[in-house]
Amino acid sequence: MSELLKQPVVKDVPPKGDDLSAWYTAVCLRAELVSYAPVRGCVVLRPFGFGLWENLQRELDARFKASGHENAYFPLLIPESLLMKEAEHVEGFAPEVAWVTQGGTEQLTERLAIRPTSEVIIGTMYAQWIESHRDLPVLINQWCNVLRWEKATRPFLRTMEFLWQEGHTAHASAAQAREETLKILDIYHDFSDTVAALPVYAGVKSESERFPGAVETYSIEALMPDGKALQSATSHDLGQNFAKAYDITFADADKTIKYVYTTSWGMSWRMLGAVIMAHGDDRGLRIPPKLAPVQAVIVPIVRSEDRRALEKAPALLAALQKAGIRARLDDRDQKPGWKFAEWEIRGVPLRVEIGPRDVGNGTVTIVRRDKRKGEEGASRTVPIADIVRAVDAALEEVQANLYAQAHEFLVSHTFVVKERDEFLERCRNRSGMIDIPWCRRSECEAFVKSETGATTRNLRPLDADARCVACGEPARTRAYFAQSY
Numbered sequence: 001m002s003e004l005l006k007q008p009v010v011k012d013v014p015p016k017g018d019d020l021s022a023w024y025t026a027v028c029l030r031a032e033l034v035s036y037a038p039v040r041g042c043v044v045l046r047p048f049g050f051g052l053w054e055n056l057q058r059e060l061d062a063r064f065k066a067s068g069h070e071n072a073y074f075p076l077l078i079p080e081s082l083l084m085k086e087a088e089h090v091e092g093f094a095p096e097v098a099w100v101t102q103g104g105t106e107q108l109t110e111r112l113a114i115r116p117t118s119e120v121i122i123g124t125m126y127a128q129w130i131e132s133h134r135d136l137p138v139l140i141n142q143w144c145n146v147l148r149w150e151k152a153t154r155p156f157l158r159t160m161e162f163l164w165q166e167g168h169t170a171h172a173s174a175a176q177a178r179e180e181t182l183k184i185l186d187i188y189h190d191f192s193d194t195v196a197a198l199p200v201y202a203g204v205k206s207e208s209e210r211f212p213g214a215v216e217t218y219s220i221e222a223l224m225p226d227g228k229a230l231q232s233a234t235s236h237d238l239g240q241n242f243a244k245a246y247d248i249t250f251a252d253a254d255k256t257i258k259y260v261y262t263t264s265w266g267m268s269w270r271m272l273g274a275v276i277m278a279h280g281d282d283r284g285l286r287i288p289p290k291l292a293p294v295q296a297v298i299v300p301i302v303r304s305e306d307r308r309a310l311e312k313a314p315a316l317l318a319a320l321q322k323a324g325i326r327a328r329l330d331d332r333d334q335k336p337g338w339k340f341a342e343w344e345i346r347g348v349p350l351r352v353e354i355g356p357r358d359v360g361n362g363t364v365t366i367v368r369r370d371k372r373k374g375e376e377g378a379s380r381t382v383p384i385a386d387i388v389r390a391v392d393a394a395l396e397e398v399q400a401n402l403y404a405q406a407h408e409f410l411v412s413h414t415f416v417v418k419e420r421d422e423f424l425e426r427c428r429n430r431s432g433m434i435d436i437p438w439c440r441r442s443e444c445e446a447f448v449k450s451e452t453g454a455t456t457r458n459l460r461p462l463d464a465d466a467r468c469v470a471c472g473e474p475a476r477t478r479a480y481f482a483q484s485y
């Protein structure tokens with residue numbers, strides 16, 4: 001076995017508060033979400049990790065389809081000549097592109113890029129498909145992998161190859177493209193709130209944080225426990241930049257030939273990294289029920305010769321599964337305490353215990369993962385006849401409580417700051433989201449970055465005349481500053 005193939009052995013998850021980075025890596029491996037791959041920068045998504053991704057995908061895909069989008073698939077390889085057409089885009093991605101230069105034994109006459117994103121290949125096809133205003137809008141999404149050259153490996157947060165969805169749309173007017181960009185931002189915001197249980201700030205990016213080739217980039221930004229922001233999804237209004245580079249035109253109703261307006265937008269498995277980091281605790285993951293591959297695990301408790309719980313368990317499993325609950329029965333030959341700890345590390349929202357006494361009473365005990373042992377509401381005993389309703393209700397409570405805890409954290413770590421010294425200090429110390437009136441000047445942002453490591457995360461309209469807290473020039477917007485992942 002090569003050096004790279006050796007997996008770090010993780011027996012225990014270290015306390016989350018001591019070293020977030022060590023906790024994060026340990027929990028991703030120990031909960032069997034990922035393994036490191038033989039290629040540096042890549043990870044293997046194991047079944048439990050892929051289950052998270054499938055649930056993200058299903059929830060998001062339903063929202064895209066409900067708003068009129070369709071899925072399609074485009075090739076992995078992009079000819080170099082095509083990639084070179086949009087100058088800003090090329091410059092932005094050049095350092096991260098991997099190239100195929102040889103096929104079999106044949107040296108290629110033109111290099112092929114492995115897609116870092118698909119604006120180029122999709123724009124090229126749209127130029128062929130779109131002829132008339134009647135063909136618009138085109139609303140397509142693609143679920144795929146992309147590759148951006150990267151040596152560091154942090155599961156979900158920093159990997160060379162990653163999974164994502166990328167939407168690409170074409171419209172007849174600038175207003176329609178902007179409307180689409182914002183509609184998608186709302187979908188991401190809603191997904192983050194209601195599925196990932198993660199409150200975020202949504203807004204427009206500053207010029208220096210904008211996607212290469214975009215007119216405007218919007219983002220949702222979550223706050224992690226170490227006070228760093230994590231950009232969880234972006235939505236780009238590309239104006240006519242890509243339409244002009246790739247010659248995507250249409251005949252309008254008055255027969256004049258015009259360039260279309262395009263958008264692109266994406267959420268990657270990075271969102272799962274945010275979920276893991278924001279919700280987890282010292283015992284491991286705490287997965288929001290709507291994302292959890294296993295929502296409830298049934299653990300029968302067998303005492304000496306009394307195996308009635310084990311016999312009763314399959315009927316409970318069947319009842320939960322029939323009701324659409326993602327349930328699993330853990331009937332392995334292990335001690336209950338060992339099983340409890342294993343499922344806690346994996347963050348399964350509910351544990352359904354059934355022991356000999358429960359069998360006699362016709363009850364089960366439901367234990368919530370989001371609460372500590374002994375905390376009010378951590379467990380409840382319910383009649384077996386009531387199990388589906390009780391599990392459903394408890395899942396909703398876990399989902400709501402995880403959101404409430406994350407919301408409380410975001411609110412208590414957002415600081416409206418008026419003094420320059422306090423601003424720089426809070427940026428340096430990673431206090432959280434630092435909210436100031438800002439001048440919107442790149443020089444000012446560059447200065448703050450060099451002094452403190454923080455940048456603007458996103459911006460929103462100014463509510464009253466003010467001076468930029470960072471530099472004293474007239475403010476043009478409000479901005480959240482933070483260090484970021």
Ligand SMILES: [Zn+2]
Nearest residue numbers: 439444468471
């Ligand atoms: Zn300024």
